[in-house]
Structure formats: structure tokens, C-alpha cells
Amino acid sequence: MTINWQTQAQKGKDILNNSIPKQWLLPIDRLPPVSQKSVVDFPRQSGLLNERELGITDMSATGLVTEMGNGKLSAEEVVIAFLKRAVLGHQLLNFATEFMADEAIARAKEHDEYYKRTGKLVGPLHGVPISVKEHIAMKNRTCNTGYVAWVDKVTTEDALLLELLSKAGAIFHVRTNQPQSLMHLCCSNNITGTTLNPFNRTLSPGGSSGGEGASMGFRCAPLGIGTDIGGSIRCPAAFCRAYGFRPSTLRNPGTGIKVAASGQETIRGVVGPLASCSIEDLELFQKAVLDQEPWDIETSLMPLSWKTVSPTRDMTVAIMWDDGWVRPHPPITRALRYAKEKLVAAGVKVVDWEPYKHQHGWEVISALYYPDAGGKQREVLAESGEPARPLTDWALSYSRSTPLSHHETWALQEQRDIYRDEYHALLNRRGVDFILCPTYPAAAAVMGESQYWNYTAIWNVVDLPSVVFPSGITVDPKVDVFTEEDREYVPRDEVDEREWRKYQDPERYEGAPIGLQIAGRRFKDEETLAAARVVEEIIKEKQSKI
């Protein structure tokens, strides 16, 4: 018996629809019109959340834990506030794949009882609602990874990361959307459809952790979990005015995260946090996980404890204005220029970063994404017969037409390591501690147009920890005009031209926040987060009108 793929896809949609807590759904006529681009102010206007709940959902995870520790907030009310906001967010942005309201509330009540009984918090993430990218497996729930073929597959174990977070007190209330194949910087699949950007619904929330981007931007949770093999945590964070951290490989546990090409190691994906409010929350997440020594279970991980490092302004930050291949759009350059001014004024040593063979880096990583010529992806698509989405085709077009031989793969792996060592030596030689750079050539991608990954993927191939944070600047078509001079820019090649032309009409990017990226030394994850905190603080000190 052949089941058509739409029937299968519907099952995934049903799981989602059946899970939505109906009591918090707004009737369609109370929602803003579909044509309304930004919906970030709607929670207040909606009437769904009261003042206290609005206040709760504006707080950071760190702040929430403090208040729960003081007894000023209960875990239950925290979880309910975020659940309400998430339901609203889902109505506006289609970011969820499954709600877990009852379980989350029950868990929160247990936490409250524990607190009442002992006067203590369950752990460093006591009562913090965390949204979770769907392909991070949850016990007794399906895990489809964005593939129609897998909508029925129920997992028997929690991903190790979830186990650890749960032990630290976190509460998972909603699972979030991802693109088909996990290899779009957008967020669209054949099961639950397309997720929108809360700041401008004609824009993508980024991908592949796009549901997380929307969740953070709309504050459906103070923390979220994404995965990143080329920018999939960082682009959604940047596109949605949020925070995102790509740790060095082999620090956070990957056990139980489901991907098509499982067991592939040519380029390792990582799992890491997104946050709606602060870098401090990213640190809170990392510390809560690594303090539990996950390497004692997942033995491939680096046995490196999470260190507390003191932030310092005594550092050299190099600004990479352009990666030498694709010129960033004018508002990105404006944000970097603004950042430079503030950093220099604050006494931080700032130099320019001349990019080192980024196109070569892309050739290596893009070939190593698909040693099998995308065979595994095509196999899983063929299993259900679902059509490939345009951006799946786009991503697969990076692969060679036939599988790499083992010898070609090994040669590329050598190239990867040599490039990594060379890049590191260059940082040493130039005396640079951190690189401040764009996250993407645009502030955000117009839906379906996210074609250039190399401002983020470059740190995947070099394997540098990298943090995205909001610059505080958003695209203003009146300020960030496409000038006559811009029009005369002679692109380096057709890729540069394609990306540059996208900005010809600045209106398309209206209201898009600009996220900047900071990369640090390999395995210096703690130092990189601390530096990002300092840089953000400086950039946002007494922020003048911009």
C-alpha cells in the first residue's frame, strides 16, 4: 500500500495542532492582518498576557532564576506566561512543531513544591522554559527532523543534552520548526510549513534553527536550543535580534540528535543555545551543561570543564568588514562602523581583519558537507516521495554530482585541518584575540533567498567558537539607502553580484535587526562569550540615536 506523502505530512501537522493549548488561541479576527510585517509589539496589544506575564516574558533566564530563588516568582507562572506567549507567537509566525503544555506545567508545579519543601532551587536552570529544535530527540515523541518520511518515528530516549538540562531544572514547553534537510538558512518544510520573522514577516527567521530564531525574537522562551553546521544557530539569532552561540565542536553532547547523515564526521555539527535577552544566559546554559561533565557519558567529547573567566577590555578585536568574496549590505557596514567607534572610544584595541582564503574555506566545507553527493538526504526524501524544497535543491547543489572517493574525502579532511591550523597561526601572528564580523551579508534573508552562508560557515570549517548578538541597529531604508555609488559597485563575481543586488530595494529589509558576530580561539568558548559580553556592553553604552 502506497501512502502519499501528503497523508504522512498531515500526521506531523496533526501532532502539532493537537498539542496547541486551545484556551490561549486568539480568534483570527483579533490577530494583526497577514500583511502586517512586524508583530513584535503584538503581545502587549493582544490582551492575552497580563502585565505580570508581559514582565515575566521580558526577563532573562538569569533574572527569572533569581526571582524564583527569591520566591517572587513561581515556576508555574513563569511556564504559563511563556506558554501563552508561545501560542500567540505560533499563531503569528508558525514556529512550533509541538507544544508540551500539560507536561511543562506539571513539571513546574513539581519544582515549586520542591522549592517550598526545601527552600532550594532544583538546579541552575530551575523553572526556565526552553524551546527545543525538533530534531533533538524527546523520549516517547516523534522526531521527524523536517522529513515527511520520519513523522511517525517515535524516539525511546531523550537526547543527552535534554537530560542534562532537565536535571539542571529546565522545562521544555515547545518544540520548534526546522527546514527540510536542515540545510537551509531559512525555515520551511513539507510538514508544518514555513516559519516567519517576527520583525518583518516577509523575511525569514533564518535557519536551520529558524523556529528557535522566531521563538527568541518573539520571546516565547528565554532560552532555546539550536544546532549549527554552517550558521544554523547564528543566522536565526542575528535575523531575530537574539543571541546565539556556536560552541567549539566536541564540547556540548550530541547524543540523540537526529540527522539524516548520522555518523558523518567530515564536518561536525554542534548543538548550542540561543537566548532572547543576554549573553549571560548563553553562559548560564553552557555552564549548567558542562558542569555535569557530559564527557563521562558521551566519551568523544573534550573533557574540558566550563571555566568562569573575567571579562576584560584588554583585548585586540579585529573587524572583518568584508570576507573578500561577498560584500555586506550597507546597513551591516553601518553597524560595524558604529561598533568600531564605540570600541575605540572605550579604549579597546581595534584593528582591521584581512580575511584569509575564505573562498578556499568554503570549497573545503561545502565539499565535506556531502561526501555522498547528498545521497542520504535524497534517500530520506525518496522514502516518502515528498518533493525537495527549492532551498534543499540549492544546498544539494553544493555537492559534487557523484560521491567523493574515500581518497578525495581524506584529502579534503587534510585540507580542512591545514586551513584550521593556518588560520589559528594567523591569529597568533597578528596578535588578534577576537574577530568581529557580519553574520550574513544582509540583516536577514528575504524568505527563500538565504543563499550565502560563508560569514558563518567559515567558523565551522575553522572551528572557532562564535557568538551572535544584536547590534542594537535595525535596517532603516531611509538611512541605509542604496546610493549611486552602491549602484556602481563592481561585484567580484556572480555570487557577490547576486547578494549585492538583493539590497537594491532596501524597503524589503525594513525593520530587520542587525546581529553581529564575534569569533574567538578554538576551545576558548568561555573567553569568546566573555568578550562578546564586553563588546555588546560597550556598543550599547549610552547609545546615541542611530
Next chain:
Amino acid sequence: MTINWQTQAQKGKDILNNSIPKQWLLPIDRLPPVSQKSVVDFPRQSGLLNERELGITDMSATGLVTEMGNGKLSAEEVVIAFLKRAVLGHQLLNFATEFMADEAIARAKEHDEYYKRTGKLVGPLHGVPISVKEHIAMKNRTCNTGYVAWVDKVTTEDALLLELLSKAGAIFHVRTNQPQSLMHLCCSNNITGTTLNPFNRTLSPGGSSGGEGASMGFRCAPLGIGTDIGGSIRCPAAFCRAYGFRPSTLRNPGTGIKVAASGQETIRGVVGPLASCSIEDLELFQKAVLDQEPWDIETSLMPLSWKTVSPTRDMTVAIMWDDGWVRPHPPITRALRYAKEKLVAAGVKVVDWEPYKHQHGWEVISALYYPDAGGKQREVLAESGEPARPLTDWALSYSRSTPLSHHETWALQEQRDIYRDEYHALLNRRGVDFILCPTYPAAAAVMGESQYWNYTAIWNVVDLPSVVFPSGITVDPKVDVFTEEDREYVPRDEVDEREWRKYQDPERYEGAPIGLQIAGRRFKDEETLAAARVVEEIIKEKQSKI
């Protein structure tokens, strides 16, 4: 123009022969007869080394550094003593591929001058002669890796490890032999031929770091460097009454070590020390290397500093008597039994270790050795037209007949990691700190018979640091008889039968030393060495006649 492989091979032989310091060669009639099995007592009988030199070559690296620090020994006389012993060793065992006498002596003189001028040592390995397995590249020298095709290839850089050791004061005086393909636990190639075991020249010195085994056993250097992807450091150490350490992967730097399947990561080889005198020397080597933070150059390495740990008897040692597949020969079991008695008497907690799926472990690792069906090896053999040695054919017979697909490779990599995690969890569950076990089913392999690797390869797939040290016991055909009961042993399968039958004639193993192996937790390299030190100490305390 076709050059036949013999002509090429001769070039490698010429490099060796031209490099031998002729002044120390003994005329053949002063050498023991070829039929004489053990030659370990010959240095004293030879008259080549005087009493002082014999004393020097009996010292540990640690001891030598101390005496050079006291000014009681000069680096020059140390290097000359070991060079003389190495030349003699080479005449008896054919273990070298190239001598570097002039350079080594010149270097030693520089060290002596430095010491005279400053009163200080150059570094923690000041003046310590180290023998080096040939495929560890040396600047401006050829690096053939045991392949005739590569005898002409000159390297332009020192291997990173050599650079670091040299900075620490070490002096490289001789390069050592390895088998064709590097995948024999014996030591025979078509260039410089076959290396012999100093304790019994009908036995193999082990492989693939067989030249190192012989070098250590004959004390041609206090320290040596080998590589290990299935036992290639540990078997030579065990077969030659020496010490050998297989560190966890990604601790010691591999840059500049030349192998056919370069860039392959399915199973990672490691580089590590062998020592002729003590575990302390293995620690000295490791500390000298890791104190220089090689991860700041080779960024794939774990950024883990070398820790000093205090040895303790408060540990649980599990003895694995048998791996559940191939029964060890009677003298191995005798050595383990003796070790157990001593450990128990010393108050160490000793339990039995039930092996966990070692045959599965072998299936995974043996498949992952050759994802390309050995294509790369065959390619390099074909380049010169040299014939494959029998043990090369044997090793390649582990591979499937056609290359693995990427998907098969990925599935096996997953199996590898799952097995690793399961093994680790089992150690935790059983409360075992260290496993004491055989290194090989026999005390040493009869030349050409080294067919079973899984007492060592198992720790490569699980990736546990493991140390080999001499048990103090050697095979005595009068004690280690093949009894009627042994004759009646019913082997589990043809592999077990093959290995068991090899002992039917115990005389073949006469005088072979028995090396025991201790494996610790992944990345607990320091603790494993410290534990091995304690165990060896206990086993050798007031050693009774055995």
C-alpha cells in the same frame, strides 16, 4: 624509463649503509653466530663499549638528565655511548634505517657548551638520545614509511613532535625500521628488510614500531618514538621487555607523520613514547611534549595540559584473563596470576574483568582501518611494483573486497562511538579504574606469525590510554609447558585454534619477555601511567624466584 623496484629499494638501503658510523662496526667474526638466539648480553661481551658506556646505556632518561644536570655526565658521552650500542644493535638486529651520528654528536656538544656557559640544561630532555620510527618526518631527509615507492621523497619540515622534543633538549641519533604498510605486528619491508628480537632472534620484535622495540630491548636509546593504530607501540614494547605508551587520541601532535592513508579519520593512529627502563621516562616524554601546548599549533588536539598525578594504591584493578575470543598462552596467564597475587598482597582491590563484545569491537575497527578496501596501500605498492609482503596481504585481508560506501562508513563510525560509550559506562558501573590484561596472546610472535591484534586494538577502538610494561617474567619452556590439559582445550573458533596451536612447541618462545598491559579511562593518560607505575612497583617488590 621503468626503474625496477629493487633498484629503488637499494637507494633506501644505501642511505642506511652510508649513514652507519663505520668506526664502531665489529667485524663479522667478532659477532655472535647467527644461530645464537639471545643477544642482550652481547654489549658487555663485545668489548665495543667500556664500563662507563655500559653504565650510561643502562640508565633511564630521567637518570641521565639528572646526571647531566649534576655535571657528572656530558651530553656528548651519552650520545656516543648510545650510538655505539645502536651500531652494535643494528649489526645484530637490523633495526635501523638511518644513523645521524655526526649531527647528534654536534648537537650534544652544543648542549654541553650551553650547560658550561649557563649552568642550565637546555630543557627537560637535555641530551637524551631518542630513536625515531622512520615515518616520523625529519627535515631534509627521506621518509619512506616502509614503501619502496617513497625512498626518494625528501621532507621539508620536521614533524611537529620532533620539533617540540628537540626544543626540550632531545637528540635524535637513529631512525628505526617499520614494516611495509605499517600494518604488521612484525617488522619487515622490502627496503631494509627484517628486524629481529634481541631476546630471541627467531622471534619478531613486534610491529609496526618494531625497530623501536629492538632499539629499546637492546638499549640503543633510553626513549623511542612509535605510532599505534592497533598495537604498534605496545606490542614491540611487550615483545622486547620495554615500556610503551599509547596515549588517548588527539593528545600528542601528529603533524608531519607520513602514512599512506593520510587524512583518514575513521580510526585515528597515535604517536607515543617507548622507553627501555621505566614508566617514569614515558611520563617525562609526555610532560615535555604537552608542556609546550602543541594544540596552539596543531589545533585539532585536545587543549589538555599534562597533569602531575600522585600515584595511589587506592584503586580497583580488573584483570582480564582472556578476551573471550583468543585464549592467551600459558606463560601469559602465569604472569597475570603472579601479578594478581602480588597486587592482592599489597592491598590493591583486584577483580576479574569480563570482556565486553571484543569481537564486535574488532569487526568495527578492522572495517574502519580500510574504508577504501586498502586501495591507498595497494596504490603505493603499485607505484614501485614492489611485491606485497605476506603480512601486508594478511592485514589487507581484514578489509572488505570493495570500498565501503560513505553510508556504511558512517554507520560504522556510529557503532564505534556507541561501543566506546558502552565500554566507558561499563567501567563506571563496575567501579573499575584500570584493566590489567595481556598485550598479545603470546609473549612475542614468532617471525611472521603476528596475526591476532585484538588485545591491543580493542583499546584503539575504545580509545583508552594504555601502557605496556615488563612483567619481569620470561617464557621458560620448562615451566610453561603445554600440558595434556592444554592439548585438550577446545578452541572457540578457528582464530582461537590458530593462536593456541602456536604454543604447542613452547621452545619456540624461549626467553621471550612477557609484557603486561594496563588500560585506563579515556583522556586519563596521566592517571593510567601513574597506576601502571604503582602496579609495576608492586609486582616487582621483593620478587621471588619465578
